[in-house]
Amino acid sequence: MKWNLRLGITLCASVFGAALALPAAAAETLKIGLVLPMSGPFAGYGKQIEGGVRLYLKQNGDTFAGRKVVLIVKDDTGVAPEVSKRVAQELVVQDKVDILAGFGLTPSAFAVAPIATEAKKPMVVMNAATSAVTTRSNFIVRTSMTLPQITAPIASWAAKNGIHKVFTVVADYGPGQDAEAQFKKTFVAAGGEIVGEIRTPVKNPDFAPFLQKVKDTKPDAVFLFVPAGEQAVGFMKGFAERDLAKAGIKLIATGDITAETGLDAIGAPALGVVTSFHYSEAHNSPENKSFVEAWYKAYGPDRPDFMAVAGYDGMRLIAETVKKTGGSTDGDQFIDAAKGLKWMSPRGPIRIDPETRDIVQTIYIRRVEKVGEKLQNVEFDQVPDFKDPGKL
Numbered sequence: 516m517k518w519n520l521r522l523g524i525t526l527c528a529s530v531f532g533a534a535l536a537l538p539a540a541a542a543e544t545l546k547i548g549l550v551l552p553m554s555g556p557f558a559g560y561g562k563q564i565e566g567g568v569r570l571y572l573k574q575n576g577d578t579f580a581g582r583k584v585v586l587i588v589k590d591d592t593g594v595a596p597e598v599s600k601r602v603a604q605e606l607v608v609q610d611k612v613d614i615l616a617g618f619g620l621t622p623s624a625f626a627v628a629p630i631a632t633e634a635k636k637p638m639v640v641m642n643a644a645t646s647a648v649t650t651r652s653n654f655i656v657r658t659s660m661t662l663p664q665i666t667a668p669i670a671s672w673a674a675k676n677g678i679h680k681v682f683t684v685v686a687d688y689g690p691g692q693d694a695e696a697q698f699k700k701t702f703v704a705a706g707g708e709i710v711g712e713i714r715t716p717v718k719n720p721d722f723a724p725f726l727q728k729v730k731d732t733k734p735d736a737v738f739l740f741v742p743a744g745e746q747a748v749g750f751m752k753g754f755a756e757r758d759l760a761k762a763g764i765k766l767i768a769t770g771d772i773t774a775e776t777g778l779d780a781i782g783a784p785a786l787g788v789v790t791s792f793h794y795s796e797a798h799n800s801p802e803n804k805s806f807v808e809a810w811y812k813a814y815g816p817d818r819p820d821f822m823a824v825a826g827y828d829g830m831r832l833i834a835e836t837v838k839k840t841g842g843s844t845d846g847d848q849f850i851d852a853a854k855g856l857k858w859m860s861p862r863g864p865i866r867i868d869p870e871t872r873d874i875v876q877t878i879y880i881r882r883v884e885k886v887g888e889k890l891q892n893v894e895f896d897q898v899p900d901f902k903d904p905g906k907l
């Protein structure tokens with residue numbers, strides 16, 4: 516009896532000991548849940564962002580402050596906020612991730628923000644670019660850009676470069692609405708006139724009737740924002756096919772339209788298009804040269820674009836923040852430590868604004884040119900250290 520009791524206690528203690536050891540071992544990993552479109556028309560976003568994230572780990576090692584990074588990628592399929600919400604909930608509740616990251620599209624970031632708040636999990640936004648995204652949760656920090664930030668410089672440039680009448684065409688959701696409002700504000704303040712405005716559907720738009728309307732209105736230029744990828748390529752091709760350039764209408768845009776991943780598919784019609792943006796594959800710096808070289812070495816012929824860089828920088832943000840907190844991913848500690856971080860990105864100098872948790876960076880004015888055998892966004896002017904004007 517006595518012996519049995521002792522055996523029971525011994526067994527119990529060892530089971531209990533093992534149970535105790537488990538959470539300690541689990542705590543050593545750093546689980547990052549990536550919510551990304553990996554299928555559907557926006558699958559390219561997931562590929563670029565995941566590529567950037569993995570490239571950072573490959574170059575810098577996958578252990579931050581003693582915690583080995585475990586990536587869990589969940590496909591949210593594009594503009595499908597209910598799917599983004601479900602997969603983020605699974606990541607928090609089942610996978611017990613420490614950090615939520617990714618977010619290719621604004622509706623996805625909006626849908627997940629309340630989950631980050633409730634679970635007190637840091638949420639690192641690597642693309643979704645509507646200004647208001649970072650205001651939806653105090654646990655959000657962003658490493659991509661905001662639409663007002665990338666739009667204001669092209670509006671100023673247009674007003675200074677002989678463009679007086681502009682027709683705006685934007686995708687009808689957060690980023691498009693931000694782009695339209697900021698373009699109007701900056702361009703009109705500089706003496707320009709808006710002669711027409713169109714908002715196009717976010718899903719499967721047919722640009723033909725819109726292009727005809729623009730052509731009939733005869734503006735000096737069209738200002739365009741549609742999400743990077745298929746839509747940007749479709750609009751540019753339609754612009755060429757309907758001879759808008761031949762009718763004397765210029766195309767100006769944010770650099771989403773001439774992202775490197777779409778440039779080859781657009782081809783010659785892209786030549787000469789002027790855009791404002793924070794990243795070009797042709798950016799001339801040692802940091803970018805080594806990033807681009809490492810990208811091609813890792814992924815072959817697929818070109819890197821701004822989303823790859825935002826994923827790469829997003830991972831650097833996580834690495835540097837966790838080093839500062841001594842390994843803690845507690846939501847409040849993480850966000851406090853991320854505020855004010857700054858470093859030299861492949862895009863140029865960047866920092867995290869402590870007040871808004873948003874990115875501050877240089878915005879470049881670029882023109883598409885042929886460099887060697889490739890179409891590239893060649894930078895020729897810049898606005899340094901530029902904050903999101905959407906929050907001023």
Ligand code: PHB
Nearest residue numbers: 620621643644742743771
């Ligand atoms: C967004 O949904 O926030 C978004 C998507 C694609 C872009 C820019 C912004 O090119």
